[in-house]
Amino acid sequence: MPVDTEYIEQLVLEEITGVISPEDSITLKKLLEQEPEAYAIWQRMHRELTGAYVQSVRKSLQDELPVEQVFAIARRRKRRKVFIGTSLGIAASLLVGSVVYKIMLPVHEPVQPAPISMFALNSVALQLPDGQLLHLGSRQQQKVNGIIFREEDGKLSWSGGNSSDMARLMVPPGKDYAVHLPDGTDVLLNAATTLQMPLAFDDNREVTVDGEAYFTVAKDEEKPFRVHLPKSTVQVLGTSFNVNTYDSGQVKVALESGAVKLLTNDGDVSLKPGLAVHYQPGVRPTAAAFDTRAVLAWKSGYYVFENTPISVIGDVIARTYRVKVVIDSKATAEKTYSSRLEKGAPLKQFLERLKTLNNIDYQFKNGDTILHLSNRP
Structure with missing residues (x-):
């Protein structure tokens, strides 16, 4: 799905400067998890906002600016292809005062591109x-x-x-x-x-x-x-x-x-x-x-478990089905199971087998994005 580049840039800038609202923070987090393009924008801005260009930008900014004025400068730089491009502009940390935000220059250190989260893809x-x-x-x-x-x-x-x-x-x-x-x-x-x-x-x-x-x-x-x-x-x-x-x-x-x-x-x-x-x-x-x-079964489209701890099986489930797996206790995590998991098979089919043969209960929360596993006595 296409993303609104300018809207993402605005949210990321607010996040970097520390003035993003709780609602916008949640919105940004969801976009980063669901849209690779949004994460790429986030990555680029975080990388370049702490780069060497900071020094030259700092000279052109006043020590104190209303946040609206900071955003206005950012937008003007963007239109001049300075803000988002080969020399992306403002690197500042804004400390919240009453109505004024003070720009604090960070210590310059080279920053490597951050890897994109797998769950953002x-x-x-x-x-x-x-x-x-x-x-x-x-x-x-x-x-x-x-x-x-x-x-x-x-x-x-x-x-x-x-x-x-x-x-x-x-x-x-x-x-x-x-x-x-x-x-x-x-x-x-x-x-x-x-x-x-x-x-x-x-x-x-x-x-x-x-x-x-x-x-x-x-x-x-x-x-x-x-x-x-x-x-x-x-x-x-x-x-x-x-x-x-x-x-x-x-x-x-x-x-x-x-x-x-x-x-x-x-x-x-x-x-x-x-x-x-x-x-x-x-x-x-x-x-x-x-x-x-x-060891090599995954190449053929399935996993083999032989007295494998539930903690390890939970990791395989997370990678295979894009869900977060939460294990409720150490006893559950250490319990072992022997079977196989077909990559293309429905997850609930495997979980029902796990429940029947090994007394492991399961429950989905937050839609189907979080899976809880618990040991049934």
């Missing part, structure tokens, strides 16, 4: 290095900045890219998506996963994953492929493997073919096919055999 999206957001899934060819992006057989590829600057491919909850990288490597991304990658590889082949992804790496002995994970890196030549970082305290790497090495501050470990490593920072990583059927 309704479709797969590609954020280009310059901040532009491309919505994917339409299977239509798109041309941006001389780069032609194609979607064929459910897989993204492109030609014409010559920048090693990082783009960000974002797969929201309830989706999965495939991408063909410039070197010939194929990546399948699971729900709620982000892949940071260059649009063109130079002397290095390096990407970053947050979530879960399966790699089939094109072999190039002169240029090892590296996948950066939290506090660790997977180094490969040509191979097929799975990485999982959903648990913020643990990195999981499972090798199906070829050979990889996990590099960490606590030691390195080499994997052979059929072996996996679960790495926790502060603990030396070790390899062990893994159940291919359970």
Whole structure:
């Protein structure tokens, strides 16, 4: 749905300056959750309102201005393509006085673009290095900045890219998506996963994953492929493997073919096919055999649970069905369940099975957006 850009900018400016009303704050929050374009505007303004341009703007502003006058200046700058553009204008914090707001200059620090919340996306999206957001899934060819992006057989590829600057491919909850990288490597991304990658590889082949992804790496002995994970890196030549970082305290790497090495501050470990490593920072990583059927089932459209805690199942439900899962007690969270969850099946079908076989009650609130799970004695 198209958004009113000027209205969003006004709300974000009021939020940044601290004068947004409770009602408008709720409106802005809903827009950010439901409209990727709104979130992109929010991200750009927050990034650039704390950038280096602050210093030059500060010189042109009085120390104290009525808030209406601040907004008027902002709008004039926007019309001159100064406020929203390559040099976005006012960076100020307004302290509420009686009728006057004092502009306080923040300490300048470089700010990196904030990642877009997965729940703010309704479709797969590609954020280009310059901040532009491309919505994917339409299977239509798109041309941006001389780069032609194609979607064929459910897989993204492109030609014409010559920048090693990082783009960000974002797969929201309830989706999965495939991408063909410039070197010939194929990546399948699971729900709620982000892949940071260059649009063109130079002397290095390096990407970053947050979530879960399966790699089939094109072999190039002169240029090892590296996948950066939290506090660790997977180094490969040509191979097929799975990485999982959903648990913020643990990195999981499972090798199906070829050979990889996990590099960490606590030691390195080499994997052979059929072996996996679960790495926790502060603990030396070790390899062990893994159940291919359970670990890689998500690629085939389902999840396998074998004595899996409800807390873990709740996370899978949240990623698969775009709902917030609330577990009422530690006892419920620690209870285990063995079954499988089909990605395309209705959620209530799985919950009824969970209720019947494992005495786990469920209740939806706020429409179908919040799911409560509780243990029935």
